[in-house]
Amino acid sequence: DVVVTQTPLSLPVSFGDQVSISCRSSQSLANSYGNTYLSWYLHKPGQSPQLLIYGISNRFSGVPDRFSGSGSGTDFTLKISTIKPEDLGMYYCLQSTHQPYTFGGGTKLEIK
Amino acid sequence: EVKLEESGGGLVQPGGSMKLSCVASGFTFSNYWMNWVRQSPEKGLEWVAEIRLKSNNYATHYAESVKGRFTISRDDSKSSVYLQMNNLRAEDTGIYYCTRSHPFDYWGQGTTLTVSS
Numbered sequence: 001d002v003v004v005t006q007t008p009l010s011l012p013v014s015f016g017d018q019v020s021i022s023c024r025s026s027q028s029l030a031n032s033y034g035n036t037y038l039s040w041y042l043h044k045p046g047q048s049p050q051l052l053i054y055g056i057s058n059r060f061s062g063v064p065d066r067f068s069g070s071g072s073g074t075d076f077t078l079k080i081s082t083i084k085p086e087d088l089g090m091y092y093c094l095q096s097t098h099q100p101y102t103f104g105g106g107t108k109l110e111i112k
Numbered sequence: 113e114v115k116l117e118e119s120g121g122g123l124v125q126p127g128g129s130m131k132l133s134c135v136a137s138g139f140t141f142s143n144y145w146m147n148w149v150r151q152s153p154e155k156g157l158e159w160v161a162e163i164r165l166k167s168n169n170y171a172t173h174y175a176e177s178v179k180g181r182f183t184i185s186r187d188d189s190k191s192s193v194y195l196q197m198n199n200l201r202a203e204d205t206g207i208y209y210c211t212r213s214h215p216f217d218y219w220g221q222g223t224t225l226t227v228s229s
Contacts, residue, residue, distance in 0.1 A: 001176070037214060037215070039215045039216065041157070041216070043151070043157065048209060048219040048220065048221055048222060049149075049151075049157060049209070049211075049216075049219055050219070051215055051216060051217045054214075054215035054217070055215070060215075060217060090156065092156065092157050094157075094159070094216065096159075096213065096214055096215070096216070099162075099173045100159065100173060100174070100175050100176060101147075101159040101162070102159065103156060103157045103158065103159060105156055106156040106157070
């Protein structure tokens with residue numbers, strides 16, 4: 001199975017900060033057609049997870065441009081610039097290139 | 113508007129069974145792969161199962177932790193996906209979400225399963 005290692009576990013922030021979350025996979029997430037199914041989600045308490053970024057760097061509809069994704073192969077990053085109160089919660093990356101699909105362990109974005 | 117609505121959760125004893133349902137609306141259900149994802153405080157988000165399209169012979173895939181115990185199915189005529197869960201364990205406790213893919217762009221509100229004696 002593909003192991004997805006997400007760091008850091010916890011990210012204390014102040015509003016207005018810029019932060020990065022890393023996601024590393026144990027094997028390349030590019031398939032034989034050149035597609036990479038790496039996506040990022042925000043999960044707030046009491047709510048359903050929400051898709052932020054798909055296909056490494058594509059923002060989902062309605063997602064502010066302060067969220068950006070980058071990377072390739074086995075190494076991926078989610079950047080959030082100018083953090084706002086509504087950005088607090090758990091962030092997860094997901095690889096859905098290889099079965100079984102696997103989530104990263106999560107990063108808790110919280111106030112310092 | 114895309115909507116996914118889960119139902120069927122509750123309290124069940126270890127070794128028991130439960131069937132979750134998810135009804136979809138606002139999109140052509142038969143054109144999308146569907147998945148179940150669960151969340152527990154200990155493990156975070158965990159992908160559980162996927163079912164593909166009629167054109168894929170409704171191929172299914174499972175997480176190792178549920179293989180042989182859980183069965184995902186769908187009824188395109190009812191825009192519904194199901195998760196039959198047997199031989200339940202305490203570690204299956206959590207909130208179960210249905211979501212369509214790829215990517216996992218829309219999620220239901222979740223239904224809570226508690227496995228406890």
